[in-house]
Amino acid sequence: MRFLVLSQYFPPEVGATQVRLASMCRELVRAGHQVDVVTGMPHHPAGKIFPGYRRRFCSLEFEGGVRVRRTWLYAATGSGWRRILSYFSFMMTCLYSIERVRKPDYIFVDSPPLFLGVSGWLASVYWKCPFIFNVADLWPDSVLDLGVMKEGVFVKAAFGLEGWIYRRAQFVNAVTRGIYDVLLTRKNVPADKILFLPNGVDTSIIQPLPSDESLKKQLGLAGKRIAIYAGNHGYAAGAEQILQAAKLLESHADLHFLFVGDGPDKLRLQSLAADLQLQNTTFLDSVPLDRMSSYLSIAEIALVTLRKAGVTRGARPAKTFVMMAGAKPIILAAEGEAEELIESSQAGVIVPPDEPEQFASAILAMYENPEAAREMGRRGLAYVREKFEWSKLVGNWLNQLHAAETVRSAAATRLEAVADRFSKVS
Numbered sequence: 001m002r003f004l005v006l007s008q009y010f011p012p013e014v015g016a017t018q019v020r021l022a023s024m025c026r027e028l029v030r031a032g033h034q035v036d037v038v039t040g041m042p043h044h045p046a047g048k049i050f051p052g053y054r055r056r057f058c059s060l061e062f063e064g065g066v067r068v069r070r071t072w073l074y075a076a077t078g079s080g081w082r083r084i085l086s087y088f089s090f091m092m093t094c095l096y097s098i099e100r101v102r103k104p105d106y107i108f109v110d111s112p113p114l115f116l117g118v119s120g121w122l123a124s125v126y127w128k129c130p131f132i133f134n135v136a137d138l139w140p141d142s143v144l145d146l147g148v149m150k151e152g153v154f155v156k157a158a159f160g161l162e163g164w165i166y167r168r169a170q171f172v173n174a175v176t177r178g179i180y181d182v183l184l185t186r187k188n189v190p191a192d193k194i195l196f197l198p199n200g201v202d203t204s205i206i207q208p209l210p211s212d213e214s215l216k217k218q219l220g221l222a223g224k225r226i227a228i229y230a231g232n233h234g235y236a237a238g239a240e241q242i243l244q245a246a247k248l249l250e251s252h253a254d255l256h257f258l259f260v261g262d263g264p265d266k267l268r269l270q271s272l273a274a275d276l277q278l279q280n281t282t283f284l285d286s287v288p289l290d291r292m293s294s295y296l297s298i299a300e301i302a303l304v305t306l307r308k309a310g311v312t313r314g315a316r317p318a319k320t321f322v323m324m325a326g327a328k329p330i331i332l333a334a335e336g337e338a339e340e341l342i343e344s345s346q347a348g349v350i351v352p353p354d355e356p357e358q359f360a361s362a363i364l365a366m367y368e369n370p371e372a373a374r375e376m377g378r379r380g381l382a383y384v385r386e387k388f389e390w391s392k393l394v395g396n397w398l399n400q401l402h403a404a405e406t407v408r409s410a411a412a413t414r415l416e417a418v419a420d421r422f423s424k425v426s
Helices: 016-030 081-098 116-127 141-145 153-168 177-185 213-218 240-248 266-275 289-297 310-314 318-325 337-345 356-368 370-387 390-425
Strands: 002-006 034-040 058-063 066-071 106-111 131-135 171-174 194-196 225-230 255-260 281-284 299-305 330-333 348-351
Touching: 002 016, 002 081, 002 116, 016 034, 016 066, 016 106, 016 318, 016 390, 034 081, 066 081, 081 116, 106 116, 116 131, 116 153, 131 153, 141 310, 171 177, 171 390, 177 194, 177 310, 194 390, 213 289, 225 289, 225 318, 225 356, 240 255, 240 266, 240 299, 240 356, 255 289, 266 281, 289 299, 289 318, 299 318, 299 356, 299 370, 318 330, 318 337, 318 370, 330 337, 330 356, 337 348, 337 370, 348 356, 348 370, 356 370
Parallel strands: 002 034, 002 106, 034 066, 106 131, 131 171, 171 194, 225 255, 225 299, 255 281, 299 330, 330 348
Antiparallel strands: 058 066
16 A cells, blocks of 8 residues: 655654654554655754755655655744644645655544644545544644633634544544543444554664763763653653653752753753752753663663643653553652553553652662662563554554454445445335
């Protein structure tokens, strides 16, 4: 089959969306399918188009058997009207590349942004093929629940657009079980339209390694015992609870907190660290996925957080799978689906979100029991190898797609037969 993947974000950008889509494309190619990607000029997370891509309207690249077409967009980050303008700009400019790809059998549209569903629908009409709408985040539900936006005309229109897209998509794909359940029960998407492709990891890329002491020295962390937070620095993550725990643990001079990544909330986190006068915290920029194993190697503890909100209960942070593949024990401050993942894998410790005292106590307990922590890390690695390798997940998803198409084709055949009988009677 031939797939067209439509997404505003794609490598060389770094992030959960980019890793998920690149991994899916790689596994589709390995399975013998053809893949075209239409995406924007790389600009995330800084909101500035990367050097080498500036002053260009479009480009064509080939990456690992995948044909990647890029178009200009208005680069922006954070929230507010500039981010919305960025979404709308790519919603329009992507049509230029869509018209130039090979005719697809399926169009896979990644969201957020929600608005890209309109472009996906137009592409499906133009190419006379079905589109699959991927829901990685329930938007606008998430921005309402987190207090980023308030009820109003724009949000009402966004909910209307969401329903319109779900009705026109051949299939709607969920990234978590929580999203799957909401699609089925609250969004009224028929069960035979919903597919499931969760986040995963490639353990040939992320691997447990001996501690990279030269990296540790380069970062000025020689002799330190490190707790790492690696991934998107977004508002929903609520990573300030790590800084609050770090303040409570200042007396442990050899314990250091390392933040690796970028995102719209990073400046606020750095400002909070300065306000707290933390000397046990370091912030680094994002690193490519193929270098992440080295950064994980110098850490003894991995930290994963989510803000306490209804929408985050259905989230499974992609960074969790990366930490587990690096055989790192996890301290999770979250509720819901992420909590279930740690419980079932026995790969870490769970504390309530937004409770820095309990978070600090859990960090200290793991810090004081390194062998127990290493055993948790080993269990996490075994768990993701068994259940969350990208090759297995994409293979299962293709089976779902084939089965769903078979059911829908059989139903269509039955309807045609009924219609034929009625026409003969009349």
